[in-house]
Amino acid sequence: MIRPASLVALYPRAWRRRHAAELTDLVDSLSAERGALGRLLLGVDLARGAMDAHLQQRRLVMRRLLGDLPVRHGVTYGAVLGTAVAVVLFLSNVVFPAGPEESDDDPEYLVQIGIAYLVLAAVLVAAGAAARRVVERRGDDRDRVRWAGAKAGAAAGVVLALIVLVAVLVIDNAFFATVSQQHDKRVAFAESGWSSMRAFVNMQILTGALIVPWAAGVLGGLLGAVGGLLRRG
Amino acid sequence: MTVEGLGRFADPAVLILSSLAGGPKHGYALVKDVEEFAGVRLGPGTLYGALGRLESRGLVEALDAEERRRPYRLTAEGAAALRSYLEHAGAVARTGLGRLAAGT
Numbered sequence: 001m002i003r004p005a006s007l008v009a010l011y012p013r014a015w016r017r018r019h020a021a022e023l024t025d026l027v028d029s030l031s032a033e034r035g036a037l038g039r040l041l042l043g044v045d046l047a048r049g050a051m052d053a054h055l056q057q058r059r060l061v062m063r064r065l066l067g068d069l070p071v072r073h074g075v076t077y078g079a080v081l082g083t084a085v086a087v088v089l090f091l092s093n094v095v096f097p098a099g100p101e102e103s104d105d106d107p108e109y110l111v112q113i114g115i116a117y118l119v120l121a122a123v124l125v126a127a128g129a130a131a132r133r134v135v136e137r138r139g140d141d142r143d144r145v146r147w148a149g150a151k152a153g154a155a156a157g158v159v160l161a162l163i164v165l166v167a168v169l170v171i172d173n174a175f176f177a178t179v180s181q182q183h184d185k186r187v188a189f190a191e192s193g194w195s196s197m198r199a200f201v202n203m204q205i206l207t208g209a210l211i212v213p214w215a216a217g218v219l220g221g222l223l224g225a226v227g228g229l230l231r232r233g
Numbered sequence: 234m235t236v237e238g239l240g241r242f243a244d245p246a247v248l249i250l251s252s253l254a255g256g257p258k259h260g261y262a263l264v265k266d267v268e269e270f271a272g273v274r275l276g277p278g279t280l281y282g283a284l285g286r287l288e289s290r291g292l293v294e295a296l297d298a299e300e301r302r303r304p305y306r307l308t309a310e311g312a313a314a315l316r317s318y319l320e321h322a323g324a325v326a327r328t329g330l331g332r333l334a335a336g337t
Contacts, residue, residue, distance in 0.1 A: 019303075021301045022302055023260070023277055024301070025302055026260035030261070047278070048276075048279075049277065056282075
């Protein structure tokens with residue numbers, strides 16, 4: 001039988017550093033007075049408490065992050081940019097879909113897509129420059145000013161990626177009959193060996209969800225840092 | 234600062250504040266006191282979840298640990314929050330009881 005107090009190990013490390021001794025003492029004292037069912041209930045309550053402590057810690061980190069001015073700036077830029085991209089994706093995939101033989105690799109689309117990426121990059125650079133300007137005006141210390149652009153760019157990149165991923169997930173599922181006619185999707189599906197195109201498309205999106213936000217955060221951070229440096233120059 | 238917005242920890246929070254109104258207590262003493270005056274068995278996870286929230290809101294404060302036990306005490310803000318909550322609850326209870334009595 002597991003000793004209920006051993007479940008204190010489930011709490012976050014920072015929490016345990018402060019409270020582990022007193023909580024262990026309490027659980028040991030209560031365990032000694034209770035029967036098997038009582039000890040089981042203590043264990044359940046502790047596990048629930050540990051989960052709550054983890055959630056609390058996450059919330060605290062998020063609050064601290066969002067309390068950071070450059071990050072808040074980046075989140076705003078990312079949200080506006082992401083919404084704009086989501087609208088463009090809806091228009092180009094659902095309202096005005098490409099013909100069944102048209103591919104993203106066709107020269108005219110390559111130019112359009114290239115321009116779109118340049119615009120995204122420019123906005124991320126602008127997010128970095130704007131964040132640096134704001135913290136400079138506020139008179140923050142040098143370290144905070146130095147990192148403002150990168151932080152804003154990274155936050156903008158992550159938020160942009162998350163909004164785009166959600167938009168693609170919604171569009172590809174809600175308008176599956178339309179998007180499943182796209183040339184590139186049909187070719188990729190035919191080469192995949194999968195039997196369900198919807199499952200294949202969703203798997204691609206979910207795989208992207210594991211990588212794209214991180215990559216967008218790093219790239220956004222670099223572009224934001226460039227914006228910060230340009231602002232300094 | 235009030236005890237509102239504590240979600241599922243609101244009830245344990247009121248019990249803890251009421252217990253600490255009688256003087257500082259460590260975890261075990263709190264559990265036993267609440268069990269005695271309210272008939273509620275607070276689990277250790279629930280107790281520390283509520284204590285953490287009360288401490289971050291400045292309604293209770295931790296004292297120096299005595300070996301493995303750390304006592305907590307009510308702050309002035311905590312006393313005010315508890316008083317305000319209990320006065321409101323008392324008014325609701327009086328109204329409800331009065332209406333029940335009038336209806337029977």
